[in-house]
Amino acid sequence: MADIRTDRRAEAGRPTQLGATYDGEGTNFALFSAYAERVELCLFNADGVETERVTLPEYTDEIWHGYLPGVGPGQIYGYRVHGRYAPEEGHRFNPNKLLIDPYAKSLVGSIDWNDAHFGYDLLAEDKDLTFDERDSAPFMPKCEVIDPSFDWSGDVKPDVPWDRTVFYETHVRGFTKLHPGVPEELRGTFDGLSQDVVVDYIKALGVTSVELLPVHAFLDDQHLLDKGLRNYWGYNTIAFFAPMGRYMGKGRLASFKNMVRRFHDAGLEVILDVVYNHTAEGNELGPTLSFKGIDNLSYYRTMPDEHRYYINDTGTGNTVNTSHPRVLQMVTDSLRYWVEECHVDGFRFDLGTILGREPHGFDQRGGFFDAVGQDPVLRNVKLVGEPWDIGPGGYQVGGFPPGWAEWNDKYRDEVRDYWKSGAGHLGNFAARVTGSGDVYDFRGRRPWAGVNFITAHDGFTLNDLVSYNEKHNEANGEDNNDGHGDNRSYNYGVEGETDDPGIIAVRERQKRNLIATLLLSHGTPMILAGDEFGRTQGGNNNGYCQDNEISWVNWELDEKDEILLAFTKRLLQLRADNPILRRANWRDGMGVTWINPGGGEQTAEQWADEAADCIGLHLRTPEGAEAVLAFNAHDGPVPFVLPEREGGGAWRVVVDTGQPQDDAREVSGPEPIEVEGRSLLLLL
Template structure:
């Protein structure tokens, strides 16, 4: 298609839907801009280099510019030039010399090439951003692409894994498959590579239910990284809320992502997207004009009320998206619905989610975005997970999100790390974290699953590095090791980094098992960082956001220790699914239930007695027993349950502790199921009677299950759940 196309066929089109929409005969273009005076649609050839046509959108309805071009279709390359006032002091930065991207574009071709022409002002001018740059930026810009959304889905519904059964596996599309030996080379690092049988089967066999992908929406590589030979690996700089990042596509079609989702669903795995709606790469007043800034800066961004030339920076990235504006809020919710319906993902994790709930007066649990999600029939039915903090005033809101939301619980991370590091005075907080942090989440009918528990995440040390380094080692990031968190609550077990000391290596492996057992035996929703199950390391880098290389890529040569640790995780996850008492749908309180003569949860000392107030606050006490009584009612219906009863011992001391096995009911014994001090998975353990002592090795976790005379259904269920891993281990 080129200059022979009849632009006289242009029609008024429709203001809805926004974006470029192909209807089988042509394309409707619709762009919101409340303050523009004219919008020009620019069409480019297949290379994206030559602008072959420019047409003014003929209609303006409800602040939406629109027009319809018959005879064009999928594959059409386009962008916009938006006219209006260039008055930074009034918040307006229109510059039609700059090609801007459609905020609703479903696909892009090409990559952003950094240069002075991208900026609306003259770099180096004495008036800074008050000056005006007349250079054309089109040659530096990627181009929007019209897509064909038709896809023949084999399944009609999302999986809807119940929250109480959900186990999240956080990973990276590129990093997970870039070195996978069973993924064809040309598919590595792409959605197609992630959809390969070997990849999906490994994730499925691990026992997780939901794969959370770091950002896959179109993002940019900032020049300060490119100048250092690095690039944006994590992807937290989104520019296209409706488009896939081209780097993750093996072919230029969105069907590749849909196929991946379908393959994951067929394997029983949910797909959750990590999304970034709090800021964009356009930065502050000195940033480039790429999309939103040139479309309608005063609407899309939060500006200083008295000085709208400047941007409110609650994100720490230079700008903050203005979700108080109804059209900007619509952009975000339309984007979420697009991914949930057209792309069929199962949920979202929101980066700096407190930003999304901000109104001009601050964080508001009843703000527009949260209300929109709560009442929307699509969004209210998917998994919504908040990272509940930002760097603005009152930005820390763990436990402060409304019903229906789950939240990353950093207090779980910090407490569990500190406990196993050996810090003093951790028992009271540990008990709260093991029971889903009811002190933060038990309100307004929220459930334990609202607490997303994690030990590690993409941001910070991996599990292996958490037990191998006392300090961060981020020199490769080119910031002289100033970046990344300094307070990691890590312990290197006696040597910084790699070592040949067999005792230190053995202790590190045991500490990994301790941390994983604490995570997966706790109430709430566990999140596992991909690679922690087999000892992935980043060499002590706790901020590998710019390391698109072997530092961040998954090393599949995991060795014997990695194989053993993976099987340990498989056992824990199988046990969690087999025992509902480990994933209760009501908060545990420890209160005495007179009608049933029991407590749902009890905290015991080594003598089998309830911890006294003095013991709770003994700073040197680093061990505790947790008794979960499976007979306690598990729902709001006041009747006893028939779940298993378990006794878990957490001993972070460097000493062995002899624990008295608790007495729960008549005709009973205890069977040891998990012991982190042991690496074998096929050992049989003698039954332990109530009142009998059992040794808890130094720095270990033990889980015992109550067995009645002659065995019972719970013991058989556990044996059946763990049998595949016992057989695997025994056959090695």
């Protein structure tokens, strides 16, 4: 403390704007803590050395606040919060631990794991009931005061209608790390993702909305670093307003904003995958980095009769307490910040069921859903929930309120089942292809409420889904015990890569079947980046810790990859051009008829036939548009009698997964059309 100045007195400032807010002459600092007894603002020089401590002088409505004239952008800071250290009562104040401001807009440096990060003595028998006096500041990332100004002139949000939306899930770092067209120094950053060669590729593919895996500042878990790995996916947030440091270029926050503007210039939306359900502080034995030391009892859900312990509905050690009004405010303030200041177009909420939890359980009229639903900013962006967590009643597919879309894992599982084995899956498959009305056609929700996907970041890629019977996660260092075991995958004769032309042929056809089903189904499709040309992770279905070639997109494409890419582009163009393939409203008068290979309407007996694996779908709009989809999961060809067009004339086969490079061909006359084994036809 000898070299740390402590005599400066802050002005009162104001409690109404949390975080560090620069006004052109100085900075206002405001921090919520209901149970703190004193809050010290710690200032650091450019080398990360603490130079000054200033006690925040005022406490208003549970907000500690003060104003420092002359302090502006670039100032590095953190907090020390004084109060009771009483873990059994839920309080874990320890002023020896430097704390990240929950509202920090920028972090500098990264964590250097040290025993000093823990509020207790790691070697003590009573563990977290003890008190540790070591200073954690030398090992902590620090907060930075920012200048929020940015020239957004000319930026126009694409505002893509829901029925036209196609999500493209990707990773800031992994998408460009191996891209030959991106300058090496920009790869893996927001600047790299902003390059014309990247944006033009995504635009030409035909998707509309780029969904980025978490970009909020997160931590690399110590146990991963000890194994030579690190957190790649980013589901370990520690600051909900700050972008991840290793993704930022020289422009820092401006790099993110420039990326958003570049995507908008191309008519592409930016969707953020966000993790408000838990933080990187873990359970009672986790480190004290921010929320735990600021106001543990308010920020986290603790066990009602044992506040020392945390409710763990997330499976990560803690659960953010959105039932508390100030914590709920933090989440909604964060969301508004990314929309208003950074111009993002929507969010996908990881373990979204958590956000709807109240003390009595999940409630679709809970505080979070109500707050977002009435918010004039947030109610107008795309909101997508991952509708499950591991807590009681955590599976809520179809249970989110109107206005929300949801990841539809029923679609993923049942479409995989159908193309893997066909027989016994027709009924469920049919429901998914036509928008999962059994799940979403309630309370005025639309077909777009179901986000359909075959693959996502978590699980097999499309290529690996048809190349492996089992997961191969040995590189993760957990003896292949991590990752999901129920993949509904099949290797068609050989585990992994093969030179066998017969196996390669059936795998390529199955890739086309799966991606064609996805893009021709009603609902909102989501494509995992790289699936359009068959990216592999070598059978690893849990690449969360693989920041390397296992997870990075490989841009070296062979002939079969190019064929799949062209096929995917053609499907996306067909979907965009034909509204009948992207139904917007359950009550649009569309005729939906499931037909059997004989050409008649599917009967109850045929639906109940466990051996049936071929079916057709006839769609008709009031405006006179028609389409037929024929699905054949059988090994061999099946003759299929086409229905007569209501307006007369011939059908055109525009998609044939058995012949992906064929031009459209006309089909007429009473003779049935042959649908090849394991293939799909689209006729318009």
